[in-house]
Amino acid sequence: MKVTGARELPIKPERAWELLQDPAVLSKAIPGCQSLVRIGENQYELKLKMLLASLSGDFLGKVTLTDHEAPTKFRMIVEGSGKIGFLKGEGVLTLSSILQGTEVAYDGEAQIGGKMASVGQRLVDTTAKLMIKRFFKKLVKQGFGQDPDVEDEEETDDV
Amino acid sequence: MIPNSFEYSAPASLSEALGLIAAGGKPLGGGMSLIPMMKLRLAAPEHLVDIGRLTELSYIRESAEGIHIGAGCTHFAVESSALLMGKCPLIAETANYIGDIQVRNMGTIGGSVAHADPAADYPAALQALEATIVLKSAKKERKVSAAKFFIDTFTTALKEDEIVSEIIVPLEAGLTGTSYQKFLQPASGFAIVGVAARARREGGKISLIRVGVTGLSGNSFRATKVEAALLGSAGTDAEVTAAAAHATDGADASSDLHASAEYRAHLARIYTARAISAALSRTA
Numbered sequence: 001m002k003v004t005g006a007r008e009l010p011i012k013p014e015r016a017w018e019l020l021q022d023p024a025v026l027s028k029a030i031p032g033c034q035s036l037v038r039i040g041e042n043q044y045e046l047k048l049k050m051l052l053a054s055l056s057g058d059f060l061g062k063v064t065l066t067d068h069e070a071p072t073k074f075r076m077i078v079e080g081s082g083k084i085g086f087l088k089g090e091g092v093l094t095l096s097s098i099l100q101g102t103e104v105a106y107d108g109e110a111q112i113g114g115k116m117a118s119v120g121q122r123l124v125d126t127t128a129k130l131m132i133k134r135f136f137k138k139l140v141k142q143g144f145g146q147d148p149d150v151e152d153e154e155e156t157d158d159v
Numbered sequence: 160m161i162p163n164s165f166e167y168s169a170p171a172s173l174s175e176a177l178g179l180i181a182a183g184g185k186p187l188g189g190g191m192s193l194i195p196m197m198k199l200r201l202a203a204p205e206h207l208v209d210i211g212r213l214t215e216l217s218y219i220r221e222s223a224e225g226i227h228i229g230a231g232c233t234h235f236a237v238e239s240s241a242l243l244m245g246k247c248p249l250i251a252e253t254a255n256y257i258g259d260i261q262v263r264n265m266g267t268i269g270g271s272v273a274h275a276d277p278a279a280d281y282p283a284a285l286q287a288l289e290a291t292i293v294l295k296s297a298k299k300e301r302k303v304s305a306a307k308f309f310i311d312t313f314t315t316a317l318k319e320d321e322i323v324s325e326i327i328v329p330l331e332a333g334l335t336g337t338s339y340q341k342f343l344q345p346a347s348g349f350a351i352v353g354v355a356a357r358a359r360r361e362g363g364k365i366s367l368i369r370v371g372v373t374g375l376s377g378n379s380f381r382a383t384k385v386e387a388a389l390l391g392s393a394g395t396d397a398e399v400t401a402a403a404a405h406a407t408d409g410a411d412a413s414s415d416l417h418a419s420a421e422y423r424a425h426l427a428r429i430y431t432a433r434a435i436s437a438a439l440s441r442t443a
Contacts, residue, residue, distance in 0.1 A: 005411070053314050054185065054193055086200055115199060122349065125413045126277045126312040126377040133311070140253040 001112065003128060006105040007136045011143045013095045016102040017071035019087045019143050020093070026063075026083040031131050040067060046080065051143040052127060059117065071095060076108075083116025084155060102134070162197035166206040173215045173324075176208050177297040181320040184208035188270025189233060191262050210322060211267055219243060221330070225291075225424045229298035230269020235260070237268055247328045248341070249337035249355060250355065253284040253376050256341050258348040269323040272308075275315045275378075277413070278349040282309055282379030283340055286371030287355040292316075295324035302327075312377040334358045336441030338435040342426050344417050350374035351418045352427045354382075354406070358394070360442045365394045375427045376410045384408045385431060394439045403432035 009016050019025045022046055024138075027036035034047040039062075048059040061080020067072045091108015112124055122123040138148035167185065182187055185204035187193060188211045196202040210216060216231030219240045226247050228237060231357040237243060237254035244251045257263055257271070257280050271281050272292060285292075285305040292308045294301050294317060309315045317323065331337070341353040353375040359367035368389045370382040388402035406427045412420035 001416075054196060054204060055313070056203060057201065082197075116201070118200070122278065122344070122347065122415050122417070123276075123312070125415055129377055129411060130312045130314070130404075 001110050001124060003089065003108045003110050003132075004106065005129070005132065006103055007132070008100050008103050009097065009136060009140050009143075010101045011140060013102045014071050014099045015143055016095055016104065016139075019139055020074075020095075020104075021065065025139065025142050028142060029135050029136045031138070036063070042068075046078075048082075052130070056084045059087070061087070063110075067092075081114075083115075085112060085116030087112050106132075117138065160198045160202070162194075163200060163203045165204055166195075166348070167209065168206070168347065169200075169209040169251045171210055171282035172258065173213055173295075174297070176213065177295065178318075179208045180322060181297040185211050186273070186322045187271070188231070188267040189265040191266035192269075192270065192276065211270070214410050216269065216324065221246070225327045225329045228268055228328065230267060230272075230322070230323045230325055230356055232268050234258075234263035234266050234271075235355075236386070237264065239341075243328075245286070246330050249284050249288060249329075249339060249357060250281075250290075250328050250428070253280050253335070253339040253353075253355060256280050256339060256350075257270070258342070261337065262348070270328060273315065273323045274327065275309055275313050275440040276349070277312045277377050277379075278344075278351070278353075278355050278374040279340070280350055280373065283350075283353045283355040283371040283373035285309075285326065286379050286381045287337070287357045288371075289369065290329070291327040292323055293325035293327065294318075295322045296320040296322075300324070306381060309379050329356075332359065334361065334442050336438040336443075338434045339438035339440065340430045340437065342430055352423060352430050354427065354430040354434040355424070356431070356438040357443055358389075358435065358438040360439065362392065363393055364388050365439075366391075368435070370406070370431060372406060372410075372427060372431070374408055375407065375412055375423055377413065380410070382406045382431060383409075385435075394435075399435050400432050400437070403428050403435065 004096045032050045037045045042065045044063045046061045050057045059080045061084040064077040089110030094105045164242045166261045184206040187207045187209045216229040218229040234254040234257045290305045303316045337357045342351045357369040368386045373379040384405035392398045398441040405422040412424045414420040
C-alpha cells in the first residue's frame with residue numbers, strides 16, 4: 001500500500017524538524033504509543049496500543065530514522081508486529097517552507113499482513129490516514145507547548 | 160473463531176442500561192459489526208450491555224419536529240416503515256441497500272450510526288437530510304447535527320458514557336425528491352461509494368439541493384460545492400453532470416483492493432449525478 005500525502009503545519013520548518021527528531025515528542029505524538037525507547041543510533045523500540053472505537057491491538061516494533069538531510073529530509077523505517085498482524089513500512093519525509101509554516105510531504109510504502117489486513121483490508125487505508133492526521137495534530141500541539149493528550153472539545157449543538 | 164471472555168448484561172430498561180454503560184460497559188446493538196470484530200479478537204470489550212433488545216428504543220413516530228427513529232430499530236424496520244416510505248422515503252430506501260436481509264433483520268440504525276464505518280450507508284442519507292442525532296447518557300441528553308456527529312473514520316461526537324438514542328429526520332415538503340445511489344462491493348455489501356441526494360424544485364428552478372457522500376473517503380460529508388453549483392439552476396442533465404464533477408473537491412479518496420482512489424473518485428462523480436437526476440425526477 002502506498003502512503004503518500006502532505007500536511008501543512010503552522011510552525012517553522014526548523015522547529016518542525018526538531019520536533020520530528022525528538023523521541024520525547026514523537027512518543028507523545030504517535031497515536032497509542034506506550035513507550036519509545038532508544039536502542040541505538042537513531043533507532044527506537046516502539047510499544048503501541050492501537051485504540052480506535054472498539055478496535056484495539058498491541059504492537060511491538062522498531063523505528064529507525066536515517067538518511068538525514070537536516071532540516072529538510074529524512075527516512076523513517078517502521079517494523080512491528082502484534083497479535084492482530086504485522087506492519088512494515090518505510091518512507092521519506094520532506095519538509096519545505098511555505099507561507100503558513102511548513103509543508104511535510106511523505107512518500108512511502110507499507111506492507112500490512114495478518115488478521116488485520118485480511119479482514120480489515122477495506123479499512124486499512126482510511127485508518128492509516130486517520131492515524132497520520134492525529135500524529136501531526138499532536139506534534140503541532142507540542143510545538144506550541146500544549147498537552148497533546150487534551151482533546152479539543154468538539155463543538156456540538158447541545159440542547 | 161471464539162472471542163475473549165466477556166460479561167454480558169441485558170438490562171430491562173434504558174436507565175439501567177445507561178447506568179451500566181456509565182460504569183464502563185460497551186453498548187451492543189444488533190451486533191453486526193461488533194460481534195465479528197470480537198470473534199476475530201480485533202475488539203475485546205470486557206462488558207457488553209445489550210441495548211438492542213430494549214423496546215424503549217424501538218419506535219418510529221412523527222412529531223412537529225420530524226420523524227423520530229429509535230436507535231433500536233433494525234434496518235428492516237426502517238426500510239419497511241409505511242410512515243418513512245410516505246414521508247421520508249430517502250432513509251427507507253437507504254436502509255434497503257444495507258448488507259443482506261439477515262444483516263438488516265439484526266443490525267440497528269443506532270448501532271450503525273454509532274459505529275461510523277467509513278463505508279456505511281446511513282451517513283450519506285443523514286447528511287443529505289440534515290438529520291439530528293440524539294445522544295443520551297445517564298446524566299443528560301443532547302442533540303447533534305449529522306454534519307457535526309460524524310467526525311472521522313470510526314470517530315463520532317459520542318462520549319464514552321453516551322449512546323445514540325434516536326435519529327430525527329425532517330418531514331419532507333411536497334415537491335421534494337430524494338434518491339440514494341450506491342456502487343456496492345458485492346461480497347460485503349458495503350458501499351464503495353454511496354450518494355444520497357435531496358432536491359426541491361420551485362418555478363422550474365432548484366430551490367433546495369443537499370448531497371451526502373459516503374465510502375469515498377474516511378468520513379461521510381455534504382458535497383457543498385455540488386449543491387452551490389446547482390442551486391437556482393433548472394437542473395438539466397448537462398448542469399447536473401457539470402455540478403457532480405465537484406463531488407470529489409477537497410476529498411481524500413480512499414484506496415483498497417476493490418477500488419483505487421482514482422476509480423473511487425470517478426465513481427463518486429458518476430453516482431452523484433445519478434442520485435441528483437433521480438431525485439429531480441421525483442420532485443413532481
